[in-house]
Amino acid sequence: MNGLIRAELLKARAGRTTWVLAAIAPLTCALWAVLPVFLLDLESAMPMEHRVENVYNMAQQAYVFTLVLGVLAMTGEYRHQTITWAFLVTPSRSRVVAAKLVASGLVGLAIAVVSALATLAAGAALLALRGHPMMTPQVPLVLLGAVASTTLYGLFGVALGALIRKQVVALVVALLWFMYGDYFLSSLLPDVGRWLPTGAARAVGGMHLESGALLPAWGGGLLFAAYVTTLVLAARLFTLRRDIT
Amino acid sequence: MSAITASHLSKDYGDVRAVDDLSFTVESGTITAFLGPNGAGKTTTLRMILGLVTPTEGAAAIDGRAYTELEKPITKVGAVLEATAFHPALTARTHLRVLATAAGLGHARVGHVLDLVDLADAADRKVGHYSLGMRQRLALATALLGDPGVLILDEPANGLDPAGIHWLRGFLRAYAHEGGAVLVSTHVLTEIQQIADQVVIIARGALVRQATLTSGTNLEDLYLEATR
Numbered sequence: 001m002n003g004l005i006r007a008e009l010l011k012a013r014a015g016r017t018t019w020v021l022a023a024i025a026p027l028t029c030a031l032w033a034v035l036p037v038f039l040l041d042l043e044s045a046m047p048m049e050h051r052v053e054n055v056y057n058m059a060q061q062a063y064v065f066t067l068v069l070g071v072l073a074m075t076g077e078y079r080h081q082t083i084t085w086a087f088l089v090t091p092s093r094s095r096v097v098a099a100k101l102v103a104s105g106l107v108g109l110a111i112a113v114v115s116a117l118a119t120l121a122a123g124a125a126l127l128a129l130r131g132h133p134m135m136t137p138q139v140p141l142v143l144l145g146a147v148a149s150t151t152l153y154g155l156f157g158v159a160l161g162a163l164i165r166k167q168v169v170a171l172v173v174a175l176l177w178f179m180y181g182d183y184f185l186s187s188l189l190p191d192v193g194r195w196l197p198t199g200a201a202r203a204v205g206g207m208h209l210e211s212g213a214l215l216p217a218w219g220g221g222l223l224f225a226a227y228v229t230t231l232v233l234a235a236r237l238f239t240l241r242r243d244i245t
Numbered sequence: 246m247s248a249i250t251a252s253h254l255s256k257d258y259g260d261v262r263a264v265d266d267l268s269f270t271v272e273s274g275t276i277t278a279f280l281g282p283n284g285a286g287k288t289t290t291l292r293m294i295l296g297l298v299t300p301t302e303g304a305a306a307i308d309g310r311a312y313t314e315l316e317k318p319i320t321k322v323g324a325v326l327e328a329t330a331f332h333p334a335l336t337a338r339t340h341l342r343v344l345a346t347a348a349g350l351g352h353a354r355v356g357h358v359l360d361l362v363d364l365a366d367a368a369d370r371k372v373g374h375y376s377l378g379m380r381q382r383l384a385l386a387t388a389l390l391g392d393p394g395v396l397i398l399d400e401p402a403n404g405l406d407p408a409g410i411h412w413l414r415g416f417l418r419a420y421a422h423e424g425g426a427v428l429v430s431t432h433v434l435t436e437i438q439q440i441a442d443q444v445v446i447i448a449r450g451a452l453v454r455q456a457t458l459t460s461g462t463n464l465e466d467l468y469l470e471a472t473r
Contacts, residue, residue, distance in 0.1 A: 007347035014339045015332075081330035084297060085387065088324055089347045091296050091313035099347075244297040245289070 001099065004090060008073070008103030017072060022111045025065040026118030032058035033123040040132050049136045050208035055123040056139050059146035060205040062115035063153040064178070066108035070157020071174050073104050075167035084244055093240045097232065100158050108154025112147040119143070142206045145217055149204040152224050156197065159231035163239055200224040246309045248273045248395050248426030249294060253303035256289050256450075263289045265450040266303070271428045271443070273394065276421045278441035278458075279430040280468055286450040287430040288326075291399050294428075295324055307395055319348050322395045323388030330384070333373025337364055337383050340372060345390060358386040363412075377404030385413070396420065398429040402436060414440055438464040446471045 012018045036055045044051060074097070077083040090096050120143060127134045157174060164170040178198060186193030186202075193199045194214050202209075203220025215223060247270035256264040264286040271277045281287050292298040294305040296312035307315060307322050315321050331340055341355040359365045362382040367375070372383065381404045388396060396417075402410050417427055418440050431437050438458065446454040446468060454471035458464065 003349040004347050007343045010339065010343050010346055011332075011335070014335055014343075016334060076332065080332045081327060082332050084326055084330050085344055086347070087297060088295060089319050089344055091315070091318060241299070243292070243299060245292065 001095065004095060004099035005102045005106075008099050009106065012069075012073065012103060012107050018069060018107065021065045021069055022107075022114070025062040025111050026115045028065070029059050029061050029115045029119040030122035032061040033119050034126060037123065037126040037130060037132070040127075040130065044210075046208060046210065048133065049138070052127065052133055052136055053138050053142050053206070054208055055127060056119055056142045057146060057205055057207045058123070059112075059116040059119035059143055060149055060201070060207070062112055062146075062150045063201065064175070065115075066104075066111055066150050066154035067157040067174055067178065068171065069107060069111075070104045070154040070159075071161045071170045072157075072167070073100055074158045074161025075165060075170050078165040079167045087244060094236060097158070097162050097235065097240065100162075101155050101232075104154040104158045105151055108151040109147070111154075112150035115150060116143045116147050119146070138206065141217075145205040148221065149201040149224070152201065152204065152221070152228065155228045156224070156231070159228045159235065162235035163231050165239055195223065197224060197227050200227065247271060248308060249277075249397070249428055250306045250309070251290065251294060251303070252305070254290060254293055254300050254305060255302040256286070256293060256298065257301045263450050264293070264300075264447075267447060267450065267452055268303075269445045269452065269455055271395075271426050273426045274421055274424050275442040276417060276427040276429065276440050277443045277445055278437040278464075279428055279445050279447075280432075280434070280437075281430075281447040281453075282472055285447045285472075287447065288399055290447070291324075291326070291397055291428070291430060294397060295322070295326075317348060317391065319344070319391035319393065320350070321391070321393050322397060323391065323393040324396075325381075325384040325388045325398045325401050327384075327399070331372040331375075331380065334371055336369050336371055337375075337386070338368040340383070341387060341390060344387060348391060350391060354390055354392070358389045361389060362386045378406055378409055381405055382409065394425055396425060396427045396429075398427065400431055401429060402431060402433055410436065434464045434468060438462075444468075448472045 033055050040051055077086055086096050087093060124134050160174055161170050164173060182196050182198040186196055186198050199214060200220040200223035203214035204217050206217055249271035252268050254264055254267045267290060279287055289298055293300045312318055342352060345352055345355055359368045362385050364382050364386060402413060421427055441458050444456050444458055
């Protein structure tokens with residue numbers, strides 16, 4: 001199993017896509033942090049501490065990159081037909097997917113940490129510049145939560161790619177779902193939203209919402225992990241065993 | 246025990262029976278030519294032997310065990326399936342290293358197989374820039390990575406230049422001479438006739454002829470008569 005994971009990491013390192021997305025992720029997070037800092041000038045019912053924490057919460061915006069990398073890691077094997085070699089070396093298809101989950105988790109973790117640090121630097125600098133409080137006791141937890149949720153999205157991407165083998169379809173489904181479907185549902189119906197993957201991930205990151213409470217962080221983490229597990233099991237049942245022609 | 250055993254292999258795709266009750270064996274130290282018209286079910290059969298396609302009925306075995314049950318399968322069986330199955334952004338060396346790492350093999354084998362197929366000079370170029378013949382040689386290198394005793398090759402001469410074909414013929418002959426078993430599908434009858442010990446001919450998924458080749462056999466006549 002160790003060899004399989006190392007092989008997956010070797011593939012991830014060798015592809016340029018990994019490095020490009022890993023470079024853009026922290027920049028995106030830093031940019032996202034600008035908006036909530038400027039919103040601090042407006043009136044809000046939300047306590048100042050929460051609003052400051054939401055600045056650092058933008059570290060979660062790296063999710064889209066780990067999600068896409070996870071989808072690419074799995075579906076790329078089908079797209080380039082390298083899945084044939086993978087299954088010839090390791091006929092246990094579940095082990096191939098398991099190694100991908102672990103490797104994508106590690107790659108996602110690295111991107112998540114760098115993105116959290118970038119958010120921290122940009123957020124703190126901007127807050128200081130605008131004369132707002134820079135820290136709250138919760139900020140380290142917020143950043144840790146963002147790291148956890150960003151990492152989990154990478155696993156989600158692998159699981160989704162195992163279920164939907166066509167790369168373009170899997171990418172479109174993932175992006176539409178998280179950037180629009182889940183996002184709007186969560187915003188419009190918070191009671192439903194907290195049980196959706198986005199709501200679960202936001203809970204892990206400890207985001208403060210204007211309306212509707214999220215699950216506790218651990219609950220969100222378990223729920224998100226349950227979504228990933230469900231996708232993996234569905235892949236195992238429906239697509240993973242299909243003939244490789 | 247035979248190196249490769251196909252017993253009553255059948256495969257249905259919807260209403261179409263792609264492979265129909267196909268049985269044959271390949272012994273160690275021999276080369277078996279696997280022939281048949283386009284669409285006869287050769288590729289499907291090879292993929293069933295390799296555990297990539299699940300048979301509707303029947304089973305296949307390598308040294309008596311199903312491919313999926315083999316311990317470190319690429320050290321037992323090497324396979325060349327499609328010339329294009331590489332990630333275009335990886336170099337040949339990285340491609341081989343990835344698989345060697347996944348299989349728990351030493352990286353020394355990577356350099357060895359690159360030398361063997363004469364790709365050492367191009368090993369650090371991206372596979373996306375390779376010619377068809379170079380890809381084919383990389384596929385052969387991949388098949389040989391685990392130093393297997395059985396080779397399963399689907400159209401291995403595809404895209405090879407005359408020197409490459411000459412090399413492949415010599416290589417397979419030596420491989421079988423040293424005790425290896427080879428199952429090779431091809432359409433180039435004059436080529437395979439020079440090295441094959443046995444021929445298995447299928448048409449519409451079913452076995453139509455199995456014969457031992459002797460120096461007097463005209464393989465083309467045999468093939469045309471069997472598949473008529």
